[in-house]
Amino acid sequence: MSVPSTDPMIGRLIDGRYQVRSRIARGGMATVYLATDLRLERRVAIKIMHGHLADDSAFKIRFIQEARSAARLAHPNVVNVFDQGQDADMAYLVMEYLPGITLRDLLKDYGRLTPEQTLDILEAVLSGLAAAHKAGIVHRDVKPENVLLADDGRIKISDFGLARAVNNNTATGQALLGTIAYLSPELVTRGVADARSDIYALGIMTFEMLTGEQPYVGEAPMQIAYQHANDTVPMPSSKVDSIPRELDELVLWATARDPEDRPRDARVMLDQLHDVSALVRGGTQELALQSTMVLPASLRTSANALADAETQVFGPKLAPTKPPAATLLGIHPVGTGPVGPPDSRELLGKKACKRKRRGFWLFALVVLLAAAFGGTGWYFGSGPGSDVMLPDFASASPETASAELTELGLQPELGGAFSATVAEGIVIGTDPDAGSRVPQDSPVTVIVSQGLQPITLPTLAGVTQEAASALITDLKAVVGSIDPVFNGDVPEGTVVAASKETDGADVSAGGEYFEGLTVNLVVSLGAIPNVDGKTVAEATDILAGKNLLVVSGEQTYSDTVAEGDVITAQVPEGTIREGATLTLVISRGPEPVIVPNVVGMTWADGKATLSALGFKLDYSALWDVPGFSIVIKATDPPAGTSAVRGTTIRLTGELA
Numbered sequence: 001m002s003v004p005s006t007d008p009m010i011g012r013l014i015d016g017r018y019q020v021r022s023r024i025a026r027g028g029m030a031t032v033y034l035a036t037d038l039r040l041e042r043r044v045a046i047k048i049m050h051g052h053l054a055d056d057s058a059f060k061i062r063f064i065q066e067a068r069s070a071a072r073l074a075h076p077n078v079v080n081v082f083d084q085g086q087d088a089d090m091a092y093l094v095m096e097y098l099p100g101i102t103l104r105d106l107l108k109d110y111g112r113l114t115p116e117q118t119l120d121i122l123e124a125v126l127s128g129l130a131a132a133h134k135a136g137i138v139h140r141d142v143k144p145e146n147v148l149l150a151d152d153g154r155i156k157i158s159d160f161g162l163a164r165a166v167n168n169n170t171a172t173g174q175a176l177l178g179t180i181a182y183l184s185p186e187l188v189t190r191g192v193a194d195a196r197s198d199i200y201a202l203g204i205m206t207f208e209m210l211t212g213e214q215p216y217v218g219e220a221p222m223q224i225a226y227q228h229a230n231d232t233v234p235m236p237s238s239k240v241d242s243i244p245r246e247l248d249e250l251v252l253w254a255t256a257r258d259p260e261d262r263p264r265d266a267r268v269m270l271d272q273l274h275d276v277s278a279l280v281r282g283g284t285q286e287l288a289l290q291s292t293m294v295l296p297a298s299l300r301t302s303a304n305a306l307a308d309a310e311t312q313v314f315g316p317k318l319a320p321t322k323p324p325a326a327t328l329l330g331i332h333p334v335g336t337g338p339v340g341p342p343d344s345r346e347l348l349g350k351k352a353c354k355r356k357r358r359g360f361w362l363f364a365l366v367v368l369l370a371a372a373f374g375g376t377g378w379y380f381g382s383g384p385g386s387d388v389m390l391p392d393f394a395s396a397s398p399e400t401a402s403a404e405l406t407e408l409g410l411q412p413e414l415g416g417a418f419s420a421t422v423a424e425g426i427v428i429g430t431d432p433d434a435g436s437r438v439p440q441d442s443p444v445t446v447i448v449s450q451g452l453q454p455i456t457l458p459t460l461a462g463v464t465q466e467a468a469s470a471l472i473t474d475l476k477a478v479v480g481s482i483d484p485v486f487n488g489d490v491p492e493g494t495v496v497a498a499s500k501e502t503d504g505a506d507v508s509a510g511g512e513y514f515e516g517l518t519v520n521l522v523v524s525l526g527a528i529p530n531v532d533g534k535t536v537a538e539a540t541d542i543l544a545g546k547n548l549l550v551v552s553g554e555q556t557y558s559d560t561v562a563e564g565d566v567i568t569a570q571v572p573e574g575t576i577r578e579g580a581t582l583t584l585v586i587s588r589g590p591e592p593v594i595v596p597n598v599v600g601m602t603w604a605d606g607k608a609t610l611s612a613l614g615f616k617l618d619y620s621a622l623w624d625v626p627g628f629s630i631v632i633k634a635t636d637p638p639a640g641t642s643a644v645r646g647t648t649i650r651l652t653g654e655l656a
Contacts, residue, residue, distance in 0.1 A: 009033060009048065015087045016469050016479070018046055018094065029059065034097060037082075044082060047093040057394060057421075057429060060091055067093050070160045072135050077128030079148065079158040088478060095158070100151045103144035103209075112212030115244055119277045121147065122206060124155035126273060129202070129266035132160075133195045140193050142201035143179050144208065180221045181214050185257045188229045191437070195265040202269075203233065203254025203262075210247060211239040215255075232257065246276045390444065392434035393427045401427050401446045409440040416450045420476070420516040424451030452514035460498040461508035465523045468495045476515035483522045486546075486576040492526035528576065531569050531584075532561075539566045539584060547578035555586045559645060563589030590644040597639035603630040603653060610635075614645030619653075630655060 009031070012020045017039050024032045024045060035046040053059040067084035074080075083094035103121065106113070113121070125147055132139055139146075139160060146159040184200035186192050207215050215234060216227040233255040235248040254269060256262045263269035388408050393401040402412040415431070422428050431445040432438060455475040460468045469479045480501040490496050498508045501518035529546060531539035540550050553570060561567050570583040593613050598606035603619070610617055636650040637643055 013038075014046065014048075014090070014092060015085055015473065016466075018044065018092075020046065029053065030063070030093075035094075037094070043097045045095045045097040047095060049091040051090070061429075061433065063091050063093065065160075070095075072137065073128075073131050075128055075131035076154070077124045077156050078131060079156045096156075098148050098150040098154065098156060100149050103147035103149060103205075106149060107144055107208065107212065112240070113209045115210065115247055115280050118206060118209045118247070119273065119280060121149075121155060121209065122202070122273055123270070123277070125157055125202065125205075126266045126270040128157040129198055130270055133198070133265040133267065138193055138195055139198050141179065141182075142198050142205060143182050144205060145179075147205075180224050181216070183225060183228055184259070185229045186259055188225045194259070196259040196262045198266065199254050199262050199269055200259075202266075203251050206247070206254065207233060207236050207251050210236040210243050210251075213239065229257075244280050246279050250276055387437040387439055388442075390430055390432060390434050390436050390438060392429075393446065394429055394434070395422070396427045398425070398427060398446055398448050401430070405444055405446070410438065411441060411443045413443050413445045415445040415447050417447050418451065418453035418515065419449040420452055422449040424449055452516055455513055455515055455517070457507060457510045457513050457517070457519075459508070459510045460495050460519070460521070462490075463495055464493055465495060465521065468498070468521060472519050477513070477517040477519060480518040480520040483520065484525050484578060485522055486526065486528050486580075487524040488527035490524035490526075492524055494524050495521055496524050497522040525578065528569070528571060528582070531566050534566050535564070536566060536584060536586065539569065543569070543582060549579065549581040550584055551581060553583035553585050555588045557589065557591035558587040559590045561587035563587055590646065592642040592644050595635060595637050595639050595641050595643055595649065598632050598635060598651075599639065601632050603632065603651075606632040606651065610649050615643070616646060616648040618648050618650040 007023055009020050010022065010033075014020065014035070017037060018035045019038055021034045021036060021043075024034055026032070030047045030049045032045055032047045035044055036042070037044050049059065049063050064084065067081050070078065070081040071084075079098065080096040081093065082096065085092060125142075129139060129142070137160070139157070141159060142157075146157060148156045148158055150156070182201035182204045184193070184197040187197055204215060216224045216231070218224045218227065233251065235243075236251055237243040237245070237248050250269075250272070253272075254262060263272070388410060390410075391404060393404070398414060402414070405412040417428055419428055426449050428447045428449050431447060438444065453476065455477060457475065457477070458471055460471065463471070465482065472479050485496060487496055495508075497506065499506055499520050499522075500513075501520050507513070507519060525546065528548070529542045531542055534542065536552065543550050550569070556567065558567050565587050567585040567587050570585060572580060572582075593615075595615070596609055596613065598609050601609070607617060607619070630653045632651055632653045634652045636652075637647070643649075
């Protein structure tokens with residue numbers, strides 16, 4: 001989509017490599033732009049964290065975690081991550097660019113999808129999630145906005161910004177991360193997520209694709225969260241009659257409130273989806289006559305399959321859709337139908353006994369449940385199974401953090417990390433992160449800032465500007481201002497000098513410094529072009545090509561430069577930068593000279609006088625009489641007239 005040119009990021013060069021072209025989308029944590037990778041000459045999507053989050057270490061860590069999580073995956077249905085870094089205070093993530101739309105856009109345009117379209121999208125998403133689950137990664141934010149439909153037909157899942165590595169019970173680390181419409185019951189009630197939480201979100205998304213609406217709606221987010229935790233997702237066919245029964249059961253299986261009743265990961269659900277797809281694509285008429293699908297043992301009904309071949313059950317709450325047709329007609333198998341009216345007293349007695357037995361078992365069940373809940377509450381509340389939520393110790397002292405962790409029944413361990421934002425000796429954070437829940441007696445690492453990381457800056461003078469910039473940024477330093485100057489001793493594009501931005505100290509020869517150092521570079525523009533002997537127009541064009549201005553200065557005589565041409569370009573003193581003004585010295589041609597009076601001089605004296613002034617001599621008219629002295633009688637041009645140097649003077653004379 002087009003973006004107004006007022007966006008300051010448009011046209012910006014990030015990290016000396018990525019040229020931002022336009023904005024694609026904006027979220028709560030970051031904005032995604034279309035950019036060009038100048039090094040590899042390809043289009044990429046670059047995700048840039050919002051500026052107001054740059055100082056929040058938790059958001060930075062989560063932003064970097066997205067890159068690491070996605071980079072561990074190499075799958076056709078997962079958006080590739082190419083690069084991650086930081087330009088000044090701006091954290092960014094470079095991803096594969098897929099021109100197209102999201103699944104949310106498709107649902108907005110079409111309302112709902114056909115079963116076949118739903119199956120195609122489900123297969124691609126499950127394939128990508130299966131790769132993530134196999135790598136030990138839970139996505140935690142599966143929703144239509146994160147499913148990309150490329151123009152060339154590819155379907156990919158994106159945005160691993162909330163992803164985390166999986167353990168047996170992966171906590172969210174925050175109150176509730178993800179989109180409320182797709183949160184699983186265990187995330188709402190216990191704040192715990194694993195691969196089955198992704199399956200639940202995918203089941204909600206499947207319901208939405210088939211029906212065009214979400215199963216739970218409410219005026220407030222907590223109303224929706226309450227329904228997730230306490231209600232059972234309805235069958236899609238309750239909204240759209242034509243939806244096949246197999247897809248109903250797939251949605252109910254994926255959205256079971258108890259995680260144990262769901263597929264354990266995306267691979268298990270993908271395998272089942274292939275069987276469902278084969279049945280659905282066979283036609284709805286055939287589906288009505290199909291027998292019950294075989295699902296995992298934990299999901300099969302305990303009812304007699306032969307007695308009700310059409311019933312498919314995913315859990316104990318689903319009853320058979322209808323009794324056998326023969327029973328509806330009043331026909332019973334031999335030996336099973338009613339033989340005659342039963343005795344009323346016998347029937348009442350049986351019912352009374354049954355009620356007594358039911359009352360006893362209900363009382364026993366209540367007592368048993370109360371004991372179980374009480375024991376569970378003790379175990380997880382104050383017993384050995386209780387978890388502790390980690391406080392946020394950022395900016396605290398190590399002693400304070402260690403003391404509080406000890407009071408919470410945890411084992412503090414000190415660790416260190418360099419930081420450009422947290423002063424040395426101050427706590428950066430903990431591992432696990434603040435907000436995580438950990439068992440008592442667990443070790444917790446208190447990460448203490450070691451200050452700025454030392455770096456060894458190499459020699460910068462004499463290398464190209466591009467190489468110097470790469471050397472600086474690779475060391476987590478920052479390239480400051482670039483000052484182009486004319487220098488006849490250093491090739492164009494080469495660094496002449498480098499200095500610290502803070503105090504101007506020379507760092508051209510390198511040395512020991514710290515990360516975050518800002519280095520200003522002075523780069524050579526090469527020598528100022530030589531315009532001696534050029535016409536004024538030629539000299540002006542040549543110097544303008546180097547962004548130099550010219551003015552005409554004094555005119556002076558020159559025996560070597562033609563009149564009106566440039567004798568030289570006078571350069572001002574000091575450092576010469578683009579935009580400087582040079583003064584052109586213009587030739588007036590050779591300087592005229594007054595012909596001296598040599599009449600009456602001897603031939604030798606007259607010749608010496610005229611030659612000293614730069615005149616040439618023609619003495620062919622002089623007498624050449626041996627032994628006689630010749631006196632100059634006349635000159636042509638005559639004495640007292642002006643003539644330029646090099647003019648030929650004709651001499652006449654006579655014997656003395």
